[in-house]
Structure formats: structure tokens, C-alpha cells
Amino acid sequence: EVQLVESGGGLVQAGGSLRLSCAVSGFTFSDHYMDWVRLAPGKGLEWVARSRNKARSYTTEYAASVKGRFTVSRDDSNKSLYLQMNSLETEDTAVYYCVRVLTGHNYPFDYWGQGTLVTVSS
Amino acid sequence: DIQMTQSPSSLSASVGDRVTITCRASQGINNYLAWFQQKPGKAPKSLIYAASSLLSGVPSRFSGSGSGTDFTLTISSLQPEDFATYYCQQYDSYPLDFGGGTKVEIK
Numbered sequence: 001e002v003q004l005v006e007s008g009g010g011l012v013q014a015g016g017s018l019r020l021s022c023a024v025s026g027f028t029f030s031d032h033y034m035d036w037v038r039l040a041p042g043k044g045l046e047w048v049a050r051s052r053n054k055a056r057s058y059t060t061e062y063a064a065s066v067k068g069r070f071t072v073s074r075d076d077s078n079k080s081l082y083l084q085m086n087s088l089e090t091e092d093t094a095v096y097y098c099v100r101v102l103t104g105h106n107y108p109f110d111y112w113g114q115g116t117l118v119t120v121s122s
Numbered sequence: 123d124i125q126m127t128q129s130p131s132s133l134s135a136s137v138g139d140r141v142t143i144t145c146r147a148s149q150g151i152n153n154y155l156a157w158f159q160q161k162p163g164k165a166p167k168s169l170i171y172a173a174s175s176l177l178s179g180v181p182s183r184f185s186g187s188g189s190g191t192d193f194t195l196t197i198s199s200l201q202p203e204d205f206a207t208y209y210c211q212q213y214d215s216y217p218l219d220f221g222g223g224t225k226v227e228i229k
Contacts (some may be wrong), residue, residue: 035218036164045158045166045209047218095199096197097165108156108171115165 009116022081022098030076033101038094128221145210154214
């Protein structure tokens, strides 16, 4: 069974930092691209970042709203995905989801974690 | 960036109704269009990719169609567990933008 479990969310002041983790099981983590997506209160889903696999040299992509502040990384040996969030803003308050990306088919999403809440106070 | 426009933003329907949600992209996306379902307080669930391919375990009452810039999600006979918010997403190019969502409520 595919499982993705996020952790690391919490309350942080604006300007602070937080590191989210996503531990996975039930599939070969190293084969897959992995993404972060967030849902802010009263808003819609927003794609945040992508981590490609070793075959694609672990390259990354970011939404403009987080580029330069957030860094996505992964540890294939520990089957974990990370999101380092620096210079946090109140607009970053959201539930953050870890998402598995299907291999091929131009890489759509398939499985989602349950999410971890990040609250940035002013 | 590609703008994704969903309509309607909300709708009321009864159990058994046929429901259609539309999604329009601001430019062609090579049919790299996905649909998701989200219930309050729960993680989103992936339903469809490549405009019309159902993911494993998704009930057959869900279907997707369309090409070019115009796409639809159809629920052939709405069930109680289908009341939720639905999102489309293009994954043709970065950023991987979502539509604004369609909330399906009980009439």
C-alpha cells in the first residue's frame, strides 16, 4: 500500500524557517518524481515544488511565489522528501501536501499524503 | 503561465443527477489535464489524468473528456460521497497551475 506521511508543520513567526518532511512506503521512492502542493485557508490548491529522480539528476522546479525561499530535496536511502521553507510570509499559511508523481505520461499526480499544517503569524 | 478557468465555481445537485464541470486552459496543453476531488479536512484524491484516463480505484461514474483547451469532468449519477470540491490542473508546463475549484453541494 502506498503511503505518504508528512510532518514538521507548526506555528512560526513571519521571517522564520521550517522544514517539512514526507516519509513514504509501499513503492520504489527513487523511481518517482515527488511534489509539494499547498492549500491555503479559503483558497484553492497551489503547486509549490517538484523534485525529479536520480535519472533526471534530482533537478527541481518551483512556483514563482516560493522560488528563492523554499528548497525541495530528497533522500532516496531514507525514502523521504523534504521542503526547507525560509523567509516565511503570512501568505505561506497552508496545509502542505506531499504528492507522488506517476512515472511517464508526462508525470501527472497520483497519491497524496494527509498534509501538515503550517501557520505563519505576523 | 497557463491560466486554468473552471466553471461553475459551485453547483447544487441531487443524488442521482448527472453533473458536468468544465475547465478551460488559456492555451493548448496537449491534453495534459488532470482532475482531483477534495473533501473538507481531507487530502485531495486524484481522479483522472491525460484528460480522460481514470486512475486505479476511481468509480466508473467519473469520466473526463475534451481536447485542446476545453475539458469536462462528468459524474454520471451523483452519489452522496461525491459531494466535494473538484479541481482541474494542467501539467503540460511549469508552473503546474490548478483551476479555482468547483464546489458540488447537496440540493
